[in-house]
Amino acid sequence: MARAMESALKISACAALVCTAANTQLAAQDYSGVTVNILTRPGPVIAQRLVDRGEEFTAMTGAEIRVDEVPFAELFQKLLTDWATGTNSIDVGVFASGWAVEMVDGGLLEDLTDYVANDDKIDFDDIAPYFREYNQKIGGKTYLITIDGDFQMLYYRRDILDSMGLNPPRDWNEYMEVAAALHGQDMNGDGVADYGSCIFKKRNAQSYFAMGSIAAGFVQTQGTGEGIFFDPETMVPKVNNEAWKEAFRVYKATGEYGPPDELNHDIGDTRGLVQAGRCGMVIDWGDIGPLSIDPSGAAIKDKMGAVIMPGTSRVLDKESGELVDCTPEICPHATDGINHAPFAAFGGWAGAINKNSDDKIKQAAYDFLSYVNQAAQSNVDVTMGWTGYNPYRNSQLNDTANWVEAGFSKEFAENYLGAIKDSLNHPNMASDIRIPGAQNYTGVVLDRELARFLAGEIDENQAVANIEEAWEEITEDFGRDSQRTMYKLSLGITN
């Protein structure tokens, strides 16, 4: 404990020093009269911390930071129309990094490569390689500054599983067994039966990300460059096969152990149930960790555990489209015969700058994004659940002191960060879709067919056939060759 306190003090002292140094340098910049207009999703998640940091930035530099908010579902459209039509009322968009590809394709984003090169405060090497090289860069150039790192993981009630002598599930069969055992138990002492599994399933929300997390293990075995959505060589959808069908079945089956109205639950509803102690297991981004130490999460404080997303021992055979058993050749990255493919769902929130803003505004905007990204600020922000910011820097992932200081137990901090690192550093990590039309491929088509399947309107065969047909239409619309090039680039394939 004393050692933890000492570490925390050292970290705090270092952070204060770094912050002071940064502040001194920022103070040298005078942005009086400059206003930076930022558009992002509604607060407090993501937006409110930008407001708070904006006030600090204003005090240091004189630049006014205005944060406007629109519903998540309209964010991409608002940004794109504002910038493409020449309205240019927005200088900075904070959005899903995957959307930026379409914006770069349209020539709408400022290339930040030189800004970063001239920035001695951002400590680029401290940003974890995936976020630095994949999330922030498109075609080798930096267009985005990450403020949040996103991976989906499995969280479970460690206290309940321990008391029942259960281990956290490693694959989806085990997930169902554990969910069945937990379902109906009273997990928060209120005398009401609780749920074995909570996974948001509402349409037009986040369900397609959870679907990607489940499908990835069944589809991808050969490493990140293989991809889960298309064949990188032909751009033919890799969705009409037994792997995706099985993922659809698994996702639906989890609902048997969930709340009765789970079909109408988005991530906010699910997190509310988790914080109330009503869920035995949940699939979520990194937010559950910090939310468990939030006052509203008192029912689960120090009771949660986190592990890499469950995998599978049955994976896709690319030739036949059927599922086959894992062998060392078929699943080279498997652990104990189980293939994991942690899915970088959404990719994380990142800031990008409008290419057509005034030069001084662009510089002020970059300095602000850099300020938010810098370790002195972000290492604090990621420990607070309400911000929606999850770790993306090595200094956040490798040192538990900040987390313990924020209220984590040492054991849970190590467990939580360990699960993130297991996902982030996994050689078979699955990348989210990062090509023009990304929103259409997944946010519209996959989301809609998934919702229809979950509602019982269609079966899994019909669902994947519909997705394949609609994805082909989108690909043809954008141009197959250019889409193939972009998809290969997004997977790190440069030949």
Added chain:
Amino acid sequence: MPAVVMILVFSIFPLVASLIIAFSRIRLRSGSYQVRWVGLKNFEKQIFGSEQFHFLGTFAPISVAGWMLAIGATAGILWWLYRYASRRFTLVGFTGRLITAAFGIGLAFLFAATLFSGKQFGTLGVTLFYVFIGCGIQFIIGLGLAFLCTQPVRGRNIFRVVFFVPMMITPIGVGYAFRMIADTTKGPFSPLWQWVGLGEFSWAADAWAARIFIVVGDSWQWIPFIFVVLLAALENVPRDFVEAAEVDGASGWEIFRDVTWPQILPVAATVMLIRVIEAFKIVDLPNIMTSGGPGIATESMTLHSLFAWRALDLGQSAAVAYLLLFVTVVVCVSFFNLVVLGRIRKS
């Protein structure tokens, strides 16, 4: 002249621009649009292509019940058309009725091949459900409340104000309020829901229950509109007529049917026409309460268009909007010309 310019700028231009968009694919580029003319492809996709299930529904071989509906409706409509043509034929009148008849028969076959054959109908069917079922319920309850408020009951003025309040709330607020009220796990009625043994049933997971809940929310908001207009109409019915009927020994129902109803009919028809046009555009409640789910069970055509617009598929969005415009015009013009004018002439 200024009025003409205003109409051109704010009404005609957007209409023409959106029509052009409906025949195009648009990609946003830096400082410009990339417009590609695709002809009828956006409409073709909705009616015959990959979006057919979304707009019209999922088709199946027509069941016995479906054939009964289709044949019955077709026979009825053709008989109605024949009667018109044989009694008083005008070219304009016949053409209008022909469009109505074709639309009616088309709808009958659509429902026969989807809903009556065990399949899901699309956003067109959902919209018509909101319009016909929702507006029908709203009219009956609104008229009933207005009628009650014309009676000499204590606290009548308080009731009038209370009944009118929901209309002043923004539809998004109504959507969120109803979503919270109807939440079966955390909502205020959750304990009651559990107590009656419905703990495992969720309205949001059942297509018809979800549609009905949206109609309930929509009705809660719009009944006041019908109520307040019909109340004014009822209060303007000359007392002399009613008293004369009472002196003649007419019953309450006879007075309503033969004296009151003919007097309020023009107002009732107008309020329903306005309400129906508005109901065709329903979007806030299904968007907030269910996001169009479960599946696409509660997605209206306006929400369909909005979702396409959000994904920047502007061509599809405009095509759906124009299909909605066509359906609205056919239904409303048919309703007014065939039902309302006919009744007014009769009375």
